[in-house]
Amino acid sequence: MKKADIPIMIGHLKELYPDAHCELLYNNPFELLIAVLLSAQCTDKLVNQVTPGLFAKYPKPEDFLSLSQAEMEDEIRRIGLFRNKAKNILETCRRLVVEQGGQVPNDYDYLVGLPGVGRKTANVVLSTAFGVPAIAVDTHVDRLSHRLGLTKATSVLQTELDLMKKLPKAEWTFTHHALILHGRRVCTARSPKCGLCSLQSICDLHQKEAKKVAKQTRKQAEA
DNA sequence: ATCCCGAGGG
């Protein structure tokens, strides 16, 4: 994708997903943090089946501290990766209570220091709960950034830096959410629906595919 | 690079 195509891309994304937002259910920064911790390697839809009931029983970090590891695992078993997630949630809650008075701080360095919280999770909490411009690079954002030609990065950190450099800061959070929706609905991991994609004309993947098809038809014409 | 892991889609 050329530099001049970036405003075009953002324009298309705004038409397609005018109200792109975080699809995890939450009522406050703490609930969002827990929901994002749970969402690793699983669909937000599945997380949303579990968290409303969970937060009704345990509204605040203090409330989770009465749970044993085994009890915490039972609460979130259906989500998968439940041993690590249960352990991380309990330790996160313990630290929020002891170190932050039970509040989630608006502080990137503190958040990434929590167990199970990496760059992606911290960025989602900062941007979604606190309105800080950020691009959380997850599997969708990474895949679409490569396909579109926004980056050739070999790490998600490098992808994030490339996106921050190329996209206007005011559009970081929106673009993050819009790319996720587009990745789920159109530019899927397997068999992307390029025929239905309004970004075709500016997408590197589509240009490559078009060349392949042209080459094949040329061969067939010769034979 | 590998592991964690259940649920859902193709």
Next chain:
DNA sequence: CCCTCTGGAT
């Protein structure tokens, strides 16, 4: 059956 899901730690 295999792949993927808003990753992170080792």
